Amino acid sequence: ETGVTQSPTHLIKTRGQQVTLRCSSQSGHNTVSWYQQALGQGPQFIFQYYREEENGRGNFPPRFSGLQFPNYSSELNVNALELDDSALYLCASSRQDRFDEQYFGPGTRLTVT
Amino acid sequence: SQQGEEDPQALSIQEGENATMNCSYKTSINNLQWYRQNSGRGLVHLILIRSNEREKHSGRLRVTLDTSKKSSSLLITASRAADTASYFCATQYGNNRLAFGKGNQVVVIP
Numbered sequence: 001e002t003g004v005t006q007s008p009t010h011l012i013k014t015r016g017q018q019v020t021l022r023c024s025s026q027s028g029h030n031t032v033s034w035y036q037q038a039l040g041q042g043p044q045f046i047f048q049y050y051r052e053e054e055n056g057r058g059n060f061p062p063r064f065s066g067l068q069f070p071n072y073s074s075e076l077n078v079n080a081l082e083l084d085d086s087a088l089y090l091c092a093s094s095r096q097d098r099f100d101e102q103y104f105g106p107g108t109r110l111t112v113t
Numbered sequence: 114s115q116q117g118e119e120d121p122q123a124l125s126i127q128e129g130e131n132a133t134m135n136c137s138y139k140t141s142i143n144n145l146q147w148y149r150q151n152s153g154r155g156l157v158h159l160i161l162i163r164s165n166e167r168e169k170h171s172g173r174l175r176v177t178l179d180t181s182k183k184s185s186s187l188l189i190t191a192s193r194a195a196d197t198a199s200y201f202c203a204t205q206y207g208n209n210r211l212a213f214g215k216g217n218q219v220v221v222i223p
Binding site: 037107 | 137143144146148153154155156157158161187201205209210211212214215216
């Protein structure tokens, strides 16, 4: 297992609500990336945080936002939830000089009803 | 999009047999990686092959990369029931992001 942890494990929300997902990176890693994985699909890059700032973003609307804290942990916030936001959300941590070595957490399963 | 496409999508084999999966991608890459995912949980990194490499081995895994065809293959030899999982290829681009394919579901029958 990697040293990346995510919370909560599972979450059920109603359409229109807001959700916050959390990720603690592996020791020594200062970069966190978030991915969305819909059922039966591969993960899709949402964004990456480095030095507490967004460092690249995929094709996701602004209602997907994030934070990175001084201890390198990170949050993913999704506003105005839609049914299609139901997915497994994965975070991955890495060192800024080794993006090719990303270590994934176990994910948070979000269900929007 | 850099997204890779794996072929075949689903594979069912007997324990002890070899499993081969293919992946294609669309544009230039820095490297290509293969990941395993069990039961919709976190991704486990299996192997990375750089764009200037053609073949790489790790235990029972063998990966090839053909940059002229923009394709890669993953071979798992002497499969075990524990190899039952989904396998994804991912290409690294833009220095900091991974683009994943849709994945192969592999079932190894004991």
